[in-house]
Amino acid sequence: MTQNLEKLPKGSFERITVDTKQAERISKPSVSFWQDAWHRLKKNKGAIASLILFLLIVIMSFVGPMISPYEPNAQTITHANLPPKIPGLEKLGIFDGVGTLGGKEVNLYEMKKVEVNYWFGTDGLGRDMFSRLWVGTQVSLFIAFVAAAIDMLIGVIYGGISGYFGGRVDDLMQRIVEILTGIPNLVVVILFILIMDPGIIAIIIALTITGWTGMSRVVRGQVLKYKNQEFVLAARTLGASDSRIIWKHLMPNVLGIIIINTMFTIPSAIFFEAFLSFIGLGLQAPDASLGTLINDGYKLLQYQPHILAFPAILLSLIMICFNLIGDGLRDALDPKMKD
């Protein structure tokens, strides 16, 4: 045995020395909070599928009106109430331009001698539903995003100030919020819409006038939770200013919950816009939003169900996407929080 060992060339073995300096070396790359959250989100198939579908809808809402040969508000009375017709799909028995007229199934395109195709059909004034649908989606999404952004801004500032400064300021600000949240949202929205000229801005103001209270409560709660923790005390001891503590130390911790909250504000804003349009308080003709399209379609439900079907499906899809993305983000950003 000893002989064998001596035969080995020198340098075959190396003595391992335990270096205490290496004991705490991190072998895996460090993962930041956001990378970790993204990693968890990626595992959620529903949320990722919704995200992709939603992006497609957004892209289509801009591309849709461009690829359609018709203007969204152009009326061609002779082409009114045409069912959907997409060339290529005709043989499958769907989108073939066949609709009911006087109880009988007829190809309305041949009957009315229409040479062109309307992919999603036309409404009662002969407007192309395809381009109207996507323009309407743009408007609905715009209202929802702006309303959510304003809610977020006011809510974060109000809740942040109230939570951070505490004391009498907090007391007063919370009493105001308590009274405001007592007023049912529905009532406020309808009353505000009534006094303003109908339109996009009126809807946004009505949605945000008390909408921010939810966000402010959440932010205040979080700020209260973090502001007494050691790292904030340490920062203050080192002489950090209030604004530095707020932006550098508190904000990153509260950000997750702000994002989650916003993700649930957007679908509720989309819903309220559609709801207002449906009861006649929304956008005025000829402007289209998903809500007004559904309202128009509902009136013709018995004879022209396609006018209701497309915006209703799209609205439901957007809502489902947002709820799934919101759920996914909540699980990814805050695994401990349950509702």
Add this chain to the structure above:
Amino acid sequence: MARYIGKRLIYMILTLALIATFTFFLMKILPGSPIASAGKLSPEQRAVVEEAYGLNDPLPVQYFNYMFNLAQGDLGISINQFKGAPVTDLILSRMGPSAQIGFQGMVLGTIIGILLGMIAALRQNTWVDYSSTLIAIIGISIPSFVFASMLQYFFGLKLEWFPVALWKDGFMSSVLPSIALAMFPLATAARFIRTEMIEVLGSDYITLAKAKGASGSEIAFKHAFRNALIPLITVLGPMTVGILTGSLVVEQIFAIPGIGEQFVKSIMVNDFSIIMGTTIFFSVFLIVVILIVDILYGIIDPRIRLSGGKSS
């Protein structure tokens, strides 16, 4: 407890006074006169009408009259839609159908929602769980008016199982609207019960019950279900709000002579007093429901520190 209820009552009255004041002044600055739509009147006739309805009094006088009457439950009289009829009576006379579909929708939705949520939690991460979650997501996402028009089209127009609209066939007329309203409580309850059940099922006393040899169904119903059910009371408030919001459009769609339908119609014809009256009626209803829910929760679950009231 008494102190808490007292504090909440004071807040309630403050909120209601604020809403009433707000509503009053909003209606005063609204574009369009309530009388203009009543036909072409000469200036003299107009002055007579305005005088009769107290529209010429100074604003503070009008305001105090309004608030004084309000405190006695008098919401004023309808100006142009039902000439001279007291708004309180108009609202009360239409409460029946609204209450019926609202109640039916709430009960139906909550019961099915609880069942769905429970099954999902007991069969966590199986296809049963996934399909129940899917139903809940769809229920929360699809607006009630889309769902109501779909029901009306398929079950009313195409299959003719139920009346398409109107309030003529008693219970049969109320089926589709109730289902349409039930979707929101159903989805909310299913999601909520699922989360609660999963949490309860993971707690120590369930492990203890298992160790003692309790059967699966005994654990599910006797131990877990009861504790998962209590917090459901907290979402009763939001559910009621959802039913009320939904009733505005659902009553419109199914042409049900309820409060919501009257409210939407009044908005169209500028009948200020009905809009004001209904707004206040809705607010009182919702605020009282939420107050009752909060107090009930405190009584049932003593762990909830009511006096704190601060969310942190």
